[in-house]
Amino acid sequence: MTVKLKVNGAVHEVDADPATPLLYVLREDLELNAAKYGCGLGQCGSCMVLVDGEATLSCVVPILALGEREITTLEGLGTVEDPAPIQSAFIELQAAQCGYCIPGMMMSAQALLQRNASPSDQEIRDALRTNLCRCGTHMRILAAIRRASEMMSAGAPSNRRAG
Template sequence: MLKHNVNLIVNRSRHSLAVSAKASLLTVLRNDLELNSPKYGCGLGECGACTVLVDGVAARSCVIPACGVAGRSITTLEGLGSLSDLHPVQRAFIDEQAAQCGYCLSGMIMMTTALLTRNPDPSDDEIRNELSGNLCRCGTHLEILKAVRRAAELMRVAAGGGIS
């Protein structure tokens, strides 16, 4: 199979890889870079389990050709925060116990991060609408909603905006 050299910026690190022209970003992230947070769910970009940020915008990595994001900034859950310095969205999801099986969790956190970057104070309807494309079968929807509200609060505090 013909391989192409592609330069990716993933979690602020540069990677030069030889990948198949048909390889999805998800495949490269998981198989070549050994990043396990984006999950294979449907392979159609419909479930949200594979969500990452591309230049800060939520994107479904299972339907994006890896060659198509060369030179762009890609962020996975592994690059959002660290165990010693969690991102406010990660902290909020933990504090609100918004995960059970964890399969959808990475996608939910990445979608929430993109939402709160665009809209620091979303309404419950805006949150529901934003996350409606991320499938969760565990029944933690109320906890996820609370986690997004809490993350918005934490991000406002971190930005110096205080608690509303």
């Protein structure tokens, strides 16, 4: 069956079973590989994307449930030449160790910052509660999200596509 999805501002037609999880379509059909397969059960956050600006676990959402909703992946936030504030902050503060969880962390943080430009540390922790990191870079991740908040408040270019 052909399903239309709006991803990173562009409409894509994919030939897939409507029950296929969004993660598989993103990675296999659209070759957008930032969202990672972690647990496949919606428990680790590695597959996080934004759907209409809300953090969404793409491994458990069937493509049929998305309709014409706007899907944003990490690739849709910025580019190597022009990264979004959240991407710049994670790079600046070296908030990644192995990097596997980082795309999901950034997407959860992006959703938070879109609805709350100046979150408290507790609000950041709450927003990341579905994202697991086993490398121990939690303090750098928190610092990077605070830095992105500062950058966005100071007028750094914000996410052009999501929410």
